[in-house]
Amino acid sequence: MSSKPFNPAATIKDVAAQAGVSVMTVSNVLRGRGRVSEETRKRVLETAERQGYRPNLTARALVEGKAPTLALMLSCITNPFYPEFALxxxxxxxxxERHLLVCNTDHEPDGGSGFLEQVAGSLSDGVLVANNGDLPMDELLRLQERGIPVVISVWELPDDLPDIPCVTFDSKAAGKLAVEHLVELGHRRIGAIIGSPKHGIHGGRYAGFRDVMRAAKIKPSAADERFTKDSFEHGYEAGKDLLSARPDLTAIFVSNDLPALGVMNAASDLGYSVPDDLSIVSITDIIPARQSRPGLTTVAIPTAEMAEKGVSLLVELMAGRATESTVVHTSPPTLVVRGSTAAPAASR
Incomplete structure (x- = not known):
């Protein structure tokens, strides 16, 4: 049923009447259930196609007590990471054999709360949260207590797990890889721009930065750090502020690609050449990181793997084959070196 335009007026009763069969037979054909002759199946499908009939998923969910959809909660659809994850x-x-209902909270907890209240357990059988930075954990726990399967993907702290099934990656290791790259190039004056509060969603990445700085006997200074929001605009403003205050920095670690691209623009506007005057390294490896000029050196995290394993875990949970304590670990992050990093000018 694809060539005929959808006709919202067509009902399953209309299809049954035109095909000369019962409503139950039409239902069985459309769902691939029951014993139906090949001749009848073909006649029902042709009739449904001719009338432009599509099943009413809402009605089906109400009748069967289950829905063919999963809810996906995203923080900000304009951040390129989330469309990649959603795809x-x-x-x-x-x-x-499920469909996604996508909610963009736009970093507003109320937006996600309203969506969950209306959709979870009625139009959707389960909820996949792409990190929980904008949703209170107790709200997700309440859903779970109501018997609604909930999975958090992109959980960044494998040593501090939630009481909810999750898919986790080692964000601290990602932070370490990024800053180790700068140290190995010879950088000693390294700043940091973190796209969350110190103990917020990027806290693990920041901890990795601090660990490498201490190991390299470089004393981190609060004057060399900025904590902001995870966006291009906030990265630009934080980069401009940091470089204006600390023009002697030779490198900046940014906790996420989108603000890192903002930092690159800020550096250019202040007259810095990247990487000749300033190296910039980040984490995630979104598509624009590969398209920028110079290309952004970053630590790639397993975005597609986290999405796939998040959906699979949710389906397993719904089928009773996973528990509320199930944790799925993903592949380790990997360094991707591009044109935004080089040895400091003095060492060259």
Whole structure:
């Protein structure tokens, strides 16, 4: 049923009447259930196609007490990470014969709360949260207590797990890889721009930065650090502020690619050449990081893997094959060296 435009007026009763069969037979054909002759199946499908009939998923969910959809909670759809995550999640959902209902909270807890209240357990059988930075944990726990399957993907702290099934990656290791790269190039005057509060969602990445600085016997200074929001604009403003205050920095670690691209623009506007005057390294490896000039050196995290494993874990949870304590670990992060990093000018 694809060539005929959808006709919202067409009902399953209309299809049954035109095909000369019962409503139950039409239902069985459309769902691939029951014993139906090949001749009848073909006649029902042709009739449904001719009338432009599509099943009412809402009605089906109410009748059967389950829905063919999964809810996906995203923090900010304009951040390129989330469309990449959603695409991989959608493909995995389709593999499980499910569809995604996507909510963009836009960093507003109330937006996510309203969506969950209306959708979870009615139009959707389960909820996948792409990190929980904008949703109170107790709200997700309440959903779980109501018997609604909930999974958090992109959980960044594998040593501090939630009381909710999750897919986690080692963000601290990602932070270490990024800053070790700068140290190995010979940088000693390294600043940091973190796209969250110190103990917020990027806290693990920041901890990795601090560990490497201490190991290299470089004393981190609060004057060399800025904590901001995870966006291009906030990265630009933080970069401009940091470089204006500390023009002697030769490198900056940024906790996420989007603000890192903002820092690159700020550096250019202040007259810095990247990487000749200033090296910039980040974490994630979103598509624009590969398209920028120079290309952004970053630590790639397993975005598609986290999305796929998040959907699979949610389906397993819904089927009773996973528990509320299930944790899925992903592949380790990897350094991707591009044109935004080089040895400091003095050492060259």
């Amino acid at each position: 991989a999640a959608n493909l995995e959902a389709l593999r499980h």
